[in-house]
Structure formats: structure tokens, C-alpha cells
Amino acid sequence: MKEVKIVLVGYMGSGKTTVGRIVANHLNVNFLDLDAFIEEGEKMSIASIFKEKGEIYFRKKEIEYLNKVFLKDESFVLSLGGGTPCFGNNMEFINSKTPNSFYLNVGINELEERLVKEKEHRPMISHLADDKLTEFIGMHLFERSYFYNKAHHKIKSNRNTPTEIAEMIVNKLV
Numbered sequence: 001m002k003e004v005k006i007v008l009v010g011y012m013g014s015g016k017t018t019v020g021r022i023v024a025n026h027l028n029v030n031f032l033d034l035d036a037f038i039e040e041g042e043k044m045s046i047a048s049i050f051k052e053k054g055e056i057y058f059r060k061k062e063i064e065y066l067n068k069v070f071l072k073d074e075s076f077v078l079s080l081g082g083g084t085p086c087f088g089n090n091m092e093f094i095n096s097k098t099p100n101s102f103y104l105n106v107g108i109n110e111l112e113e114r115l116v117k118e119k120e121h122r123p124m125i126s127h128l129a130d131d132k133l134t135e136f137i138g139m140h141l142f143e144r145s146y147f148y149n150k151a152h153h154k155i156k157s158n159r160n161t162p163t164e165i166a167e168m169i170v171n172k173l174v
């Protein structure tokens, strides 16, 4: 198989990590999670980085580690953080490196159902009351969709399983 670099973008809770792992397994290539890569390099959790150093510091690190990942001379599936595509020229950079960027487009209601259960460890939403979540996600997704839509491929999930979404990705690989 020729070298393939697959990048998954999408909002928090869109399944980037779960789906990414399945795709990587299926293709027998490494799976990388940008958040995990940053945590490993900085020896701090994402939540602590936000708390102790602030979001701007985190966004700078995100750009730095994204660049580092692409220095790897190997095939991989990379899942980004929900905000990664929206800072610096990250989407242009990614698209210049691979024809295989994918936006996992999940509807607001489904995202809310997932995120309400697991907002604690997510610094962007941990401070929000449950009844403010829908409005926040709606606005945030509206702002971010512009960047997500720069991905080469869009995968719309209509309550599909992670395995089905992984299959859709594999079928669209260039």
C-alpha cells in the first residue's frame, strides 16, 4: 500500500477518535490523536494546559504538534482536536500535505446528547450549565463549520455506527 495520511476533523464528540481507531486498524496503520500527542509531549493534560497556561498557549502548541506529526514519514490516521482546524492556517497546511482530510459532520442534537454526558473533561464546555449547551454548540458549530468544510471529504453521520462511518471513509480514500 502507498503511504496514506488520513486526517479527521469535526466538533467535540463527533467520534474522531473512535472512528479514527477503527480506520487505522482496518488499514493496519498507526493511529494518532493530536490531543494525546500534545499531552504526552507537554506532560500535562489538556484540561491542565487550559487551566494553567490558557487557551492561546494551547493553540500555539496545537500548531506546533500538528507540524511535528507531519514530519513522520509514515502512514497514519490522525484525529484532531475540535478547534484545531480553526486556528492559524491549519486546514491549508493539512490539505497541502494530504488529499485525505475528512469532516465528520454530526448533527447538533446528536452532539448535545453525547457532550452533556462528558463535558467535565472538556475545557471549552465544562463551565456551561446543561441547559446552555444546545445554544452554545449551535453557535460554535456555525462559526467552526467554515473551517471544517475545508476538509476534502464530508461524511454526514445520520446516527450511523462508528464502523459504518469508518467504512465510508475507507471507500473515499484517494
Ligand code: S3P
Pocket: 010, 011, 012, 013, 035, 046, 080, 081, 082, 083, 084, 122, 123, 124
Ligand atoms: C477543543 C476540543 C478538544 C481539545 C480541547 C479544545 C475545542 O478535542 O482539543 O479541549 O476547541 O473544540 P476533542 O474534539 O477531541 O474533544
